[in-house]
Amino acid sequence: MALDTKGSRQPLSDINVTPLVDVMLVLLVIFMVTAPMFSQGLPVNLPEAKARPLVHDKPLVVSISKEQEIYLGDRPVALADLNTALSQALVDHRMPEILLKSDREVPYGLVVQVMGHLKEAGVEKLGIVTAPHQP
Template sequence: MPRRRNRHESGITAEINVTSLVDVALTLLVIFMMTAPMMQGGVEITMPKARTQSVPSNEGLTVTVDKAGQVFIGEAAVRLDEFERQFPAMVKEKGATSVYLRADDGVPYGKVIQVLGLMKAADVASVGLIAEPEPGQQ
């Protein structure tokens, strides 16, 4: 009767090469750390400059008006008539206590006031206007 070999006598070991796994994990971590700031895009606009404090990006609900006059709730584009219907529902849904308006530097003042009026008509307690800090201001 042939003798059975135990695990140590066969010479075959079933081990995971942890070094390769760690190398891949660290490489992916570095890639994500480098690309994460680039992924925070949103709607591309040139904001006006003013003496201002920075607003935390995760706080509240943000409405954006781009250079073409297109209105965005967060990153979703909406027509102005849709905005009038959707905005109050989104404020209630998210329970937003802070609402912010970002507008491109080239948007006509009348368009900004029109969107601001629709935001105030939605019974929002306060609307903040977002601008970039002036150069040299920290």
């Protein structure tokens, strides 16, 4: 049985992807090895600033207790005085984000009133704190 090589020449239409996969794996390994070097960056001696930092680690929290008492941080505040206290606190914290914590027994209307005062005081971001769902 002899191979007929003269008359059955057909163009090869299949692409061999094995070398492509090999090259891609080598490139992936190279990028994985060099990526940590790019995140470290250049060593730079930064100048010192005398200004206060703009971002605080601890966000400003407005709480409403079960007894419907309103607290700005740890300090109790009357609903009528909430706007002025919030305005001062926003100037001190230099951030327009507030977290609102409310007991589940507090009437919804009071929570909406407090949210209205927050908006009037200039709060741009409001986060409502909830407990995680427990099945």
